[in-house]
Amino acid sequence: MERGPEHVDAEAPVRSGADVRVAGLTWRPFGRSRPVLDRLDLTLEPGERVLLAGPSGSGKSTLLRAVAGLLLTADAGDLSGTVTVDGHEPQAVPGSVGLVLQDPGAGVVASSIGRDVAFGLENVSMPRAAMPPRVAAALREVGLTMSPDSPPATLSGGESQRLALAGALVMEPSVLLLDEPTAMLDAATAADVRSVVADVVARRGLTLVVVEHRLDGWLDLVDRLVVLDASGAVVADGEPRQVLVEHGESLAAQGIWVPGVPDPQPLALALDPAPDAAAGRVPHGRVVAAASGVRVEHRSRRLGGPSRTTLAVDGADLEARAGRSVALVGPSGAGKSSLMSALGGLTAPTRGTVDVALPLTPAETGDRAAARDRLAPPDEWSSTDLARVVAWVPQRAATALVGRTVRDDVLTTPLALGQDPAVAGRRADALLAALGLAHLAGADPRQLSGGEQRRLAMASAVAHGPALVLADEPTVGQDRLTWAAVSGVLAAARDEGAAVVVTTHDPGVVDDADRVVRVTAPAQPPPDPEPERRPVLARVGPLALLGAALCVLPLPALLDTWRQGLAVLAVELVLGLVGLIAPGAGRAPQGRLRGVLARLAPAAVAVLGVAWSAWLLGGRDLEVASGAALRVLCLLVPSAFVVGFLDPEALGDHLAQRLRLPARPVVAATAALQRLQSFDALWVELMTTRRVRGIRADRGPVARGREAVVVTGGLLVGALGQASALALAMDARGFAEARRRSWAGPAPWRLPDTLALGAGVLVIVAAVAARLLLP
Incomplete structure (x- = not known):
């Protein structure tokens, strides 16, 4: 007799890998005329470790959701075909398929890491007394050593990935699905995550499917490479290195990052000069903005709990020069985004100064020379004054969307600054074409994919010709072709005379930068020995x-x-x-x-x-x-x-x-x-x-x-x-x-x-x- 979920035992044996059968799978999301996946067939043997690759929009994440039995959970559409895990529907045995999403923070369901990991055990009705040892074992297995009471918001990117992995592993799955688990991580942290995955999969004998744009780093950890093309069809399947020998060049041409194939060159892009642009007002090589001795603190409070102060940046200096690009590199959680935000006036530093070149600074009086010593820092500027000089591509691209349509979004800032609509429109159209978004000009930007939204944020940031471009991880989730487009837009802004600052873990972006600045996490002050009283x-x-x-x-x-x-x-x-x-x-x-x-x-x-x-x-x-x-x-x-x-x-x-x-x-x-x-x-x-x-x-x-x-x-x-x-x-x-x-x-x-x-x-x-x- 099969055991139901209500009978899960804390000491139940760990499941080994399961076979996965995908037959005739077709999925057409609501509102789309063509399916993302069309009659897809795929078989995975128990314990097989598979790397799933393909260009942006090829249906890789969709296939993972199908294998997990979750396609209709958050999306509407037409679904046909069958997916089975050991002969059953994927959700027939809760926890048998573990799925870790691309954004691990999106799946946090609790205010402490211990309770978050225990969520799956609650769903299978495990007795409360049996949960702590299982939770502790899962946290230990992925290398999270902090207290189970620690809030997830305090974790770094790598630690967040480990937490998501622990939440899946505590359920003792037979199939583990990972959606771009290292895309947002620095090289060292990504290597740590891959090592944890390899160790767990080998010890438990799990069936593994990993989706990644960049194949290097995973090739030695998998025994099979499956490649989807832009239409969602399987175009290559076999032993990884053999597949690359036979199809490497064609895969690279489709946009897949193939090891050994040189990175593409940034797309050559010539833009019409933006009317009344700030870019170019500062002579090439001169300082556009400079941060000196900057300190940035973030204060947070859990409901009903004591406040927590995190030191993000301490005593940092940074210069951005006209016509030059700077790459901020360093481990996840080092404070790169906070330093960049302080430089651009998006965040008021707790201590230190930020100075902007005088030709770009709004004077307090009509006499610019007399106002030299009374100029406000950029975090105090008005919206239009700041927008004229600074552009920002946030890490969470969805928050950058302000227009009703894609083209409206690109034109928002130029029109707000009073630029000529005809000239601004031509520049916007050129940017959309370069970034592969021209066919979506009339679409609602909130309906775009994550990668498309990031490219739209880039187009909207540089459309008005700013003097300082701040881009936070601009190439995340891009294939080779779209990476070249994003890099080309950054290069075009730099050629116009803008100072470009990017935070990145992307080696290609680092190689293209004129200067690389390594950011290290500051030492956190010791906790106050005097506890905070509770109301x-x-x-x-x-x-x-x-x-x-x-x-x-x-x-x-x-x-x-x-x-x-x-x-x-x-x-x-x-x-x-x-x-x-x-x-x-x-x-x-x-x-x-x-x-x-x-x-x-x-x-x-x-x-x-x-x-x-x-x-x-x-x-x-x-x-x-x-x-x-x-x-x-x-x-x-x-x-x-x-x-x-x-x-x-x-x-x-x-x-x-x-x-x-x-x-x-x-x-x-x-x-x-x-x-x-x-x-x-x-x-x-x-x-x-x-x-x-x-x-x-x-x-x-x-x-x-x-x-x-x-x-x-x-x-x-x-x-x-x-x-x-x-x-x-x-x-x-x-x-x-x-x-x-x-x-x-x-x-x-x-x-x-x-x-x-x-x-x-x-x-x-x-x-x-x-x-x-x-x-």
Whole structure:
């Protein structure tokens, strides 16, 4: 009798490799006229190690999702054919197929690495007591030695890949699928990841499929090379080196990075000069921007937990010169992106100075010479002033998209700067053609693939002729042909007189740079020996916090006048401020009240809207308007205090174990709430994009309000994209087939929980008293 997932044993033997059969597989995504894969046949023997290669858009990642049984998880389309693993559908035995996505951070489902690894074990209903040894063994196997309580956000790129690998291996899969696992890593870290993969696969006897654009590094670790062409058909299959001997030149011509074949030359590209461009204003070889003694710190806080300060850059110097390119290299997490952002005024340095060549700097007065000593640093410039000089290609290209169509996106900055539309249009069309995006000029940029979005971000960055081009890993995910195009655009910007700064692990980009600067991670300051005190609200369980916040729901029915509303609001504020008190010994936590005010800021818009509507519809009666506004405010204030301490992970534990709510909606909801913790960083990135594209609203409440609506829309679009990747990662670890589920975390109820719930009831009592005593 076959064992079901609910009977998984902590000491179950490790699975060996499985055979994989793909027969007649056809997949046409919704909205596409042609299939990505068309009647594909492929057989993998148990324990076989396969390297899957092909040009961009050939369907490699699609095939991995099909083998994992997840094609319809996050995408819609027409699917036919069959895929079996040891004769069963891939998801028939949860965890039998482990999939590690290209972006490992997209699949993080928990706020600690131990809990993240345990997610798959929860889905197969493993008893809580049996999880810690399995989690510890998986972390040890991939070489992650930090505490299981460590937050995933603190991991470097290589460590994030190891975490994703541990999350797959803890399920004891028979098939392991890796989607470009080393694309974002430096050479040393990539070699470490390959070594871990090789060791685990050999020891467990797993069937392995690895997708990579660059074949070198993997050839000695696999025994078979399968190559797809641009239409998704298998054009080569066999022993890796034999395949390269027979098909090497044709594979290179298709865009595959074949070892031994010289890197392509950057595409020769001559652009029409941009009207009123900043590029070329500084003489060739002279300094465009210089950072001196720069220090950059990043501060983060887990909900309800102590703040954490990470030192990204310390005492760094960097010069960017006109007509020259600089490659910033170094291990993942060394601070390359932070240093580059400080140089371009995208991030305000904690310490140090950034100077920009005087011809590029907006003077504070009309007399440029007199303003020489009073010039503001670039992080204080207005949006249009910064956009005229600086361009930015972020590592997460999706956040760089601001246009309705691909061509609109490229033209956004030139038009914002007042450049001639006809000249700017010709330049935009030339860039799109060079980057292979001309046929997509009218498409929605959010529907492009990751590689296409990165190329679009490059076109949009240089369209207006900036004097300083900052590109963060611009060639990631590109094949030989698109790599040549991206490199050609960078070279064209440099030839126009721009200073080009790139962060990269790409040896071809490094070879083309005029100067290479190695960045090393600064030594982190020792942790403060004095612990940070915890506010009262941080000591309350999530279910009690949620219950206290929901106690206010009857208030609109209880409050009639503005006096009653004001009295209840006063009670709420007193209780909330008491909750922010942090008694005991240690450092006082920072930002408690500021966080509440920040969360109330969006609510102010709703309150004003309600007040205005009530004033108009209520005969322009000020008492009616103020009463309506105070009722809404009384509903929102408790949530503003509570949500900063509401840990989604712990909330899920309580909802499932104490209220016995169904596991699937609880996990889905808490995973979505978990993503909200990253919204502040995504908001900052979106606003930075608008600033460097010249469309940030620098002044005026109406303009800023309108911009907030636009950015919120972009935030929601980005959240949907993240949700798709998260759903894929969750289902890859057995969530889709979880019939019963266990929970790695406990759900205790303590005295502070009872007191918090009592505070919520007290608000209702205050409302009843106000209704009886106040007219």
